[in-house]
Amino acid sequence: MIAKRSVKKRLVREQIAADVIIFCLGTLLVSVLAIRFLDVKIVNIKEADRNLYTIVTERGSINVVPAEILRIEQTFTKTALTGHPVELDKIYTDKGFIYVSSQDSFAPLGRKLINRVDFEGLPVWQRPDTSLQSVQPYAYAIGTPAGQIPWVFFFLTLQYWSMSVGGIALAVLIFPLRWEGSEPASARGPAQAEPEFLAPAQEEKKVGAIAK
Incomplete structure (x- = not known):
């Protein structure tokens, strides 16, 4: 039983x-x-000035300066078909994050924006007074209404x-x-x-x- x-x-x-x-x-x-x-989605990145970049999205354009960058995460992967390495960069700003792939047409300008603050090419770069928890309120795509x-x-x-x-x-x-x-x-x-x-x-x- x-x-x-x-x-x-x-x-x-x-x-x-x-x-x-x-x-x-x-x-x-x-x-x-x-x-x-x-x-x-980001359509293009334009360099308006040495310290001013315009992020063109599906919902409009947003101006970003290097001082607004809080954290940068760089990861590497490979394409499923060819196996070529692909760099994926996630740039956190106080206006949302910018997602850039090395296969994007605007990848060189995205790399130029990163180099304005990250001079060593670190896998994870962040400002001294920031952390992963502190940037979570900006964990949305830039240009989101x-x-x-x-x-x-x-x-x-x-x-x-x-x-x-x-x-x-x-x-x-x-x-x-x-x-x-x-x-x-x-x-x-x-x-x-x-x-x-x-x-x-x-x-x-x-x-x-x-x-x-």
């Missing part, structure tokens, strides 16, 4: 974990599509939440917890003797009583 109850609870737990995983996958898909829809910025952070939070909860549910599904019916033998109390061993002992007691 205990074994059946334990199996039933395990099946219910696995069903709940599977439902949570499906829900989180759907939420993750919606958040990814929403972030892609709200993303603002002010009314859409809260939605960007909402869907980013939804994305992180769905990945976290889905990961926990997946761990529960793969490594199920042992609930009732799995107590160690020492916790169940002394084992009862088998009937076939009790019967001879009772017969011996009866014979002894008659002999007396």
Whole structure:
């Protein structure tokens, strides 16, 4: 009876974990599509002056000066088809971040903007009074309308939440917890003797009583 109850609870737990995983996958898909829809792509970068760069986006133009750059992250990857190395630069400013790939037509001007503050080509450059946490309020694409910025952070939070909860549910599904019916033998109390061993002992007691 205990074994059946334990199996039933395990099946219910696995069903709940599977439902949570499906829900989180759907939420993750919606958040990814929403972030892609709200993303603002850069069309071009122009050098208006030695200390003034114009970032042309799908939503308009924004002027950026080197003093507004807070953090720069440089990563390298390879294209899927040719395997050529590709440099990806993420430039955080107080107006949003600028995403530049070495395959973009405006990559040379993006590199020139980076060199205005990062003289050593560090993988991660940031100002002395900044950190990754301090630039998170600017973790949206430059040119994003002010009314859409809260939605960007909402869907980013939804994305992180769905990945976290889905990961926990997946761990529960793969490594199920042992609930009732799995107590160690020492916790169940002394084992009862088998009937076939009790019967001879009772017969011996009866014979002894008659002999007396």
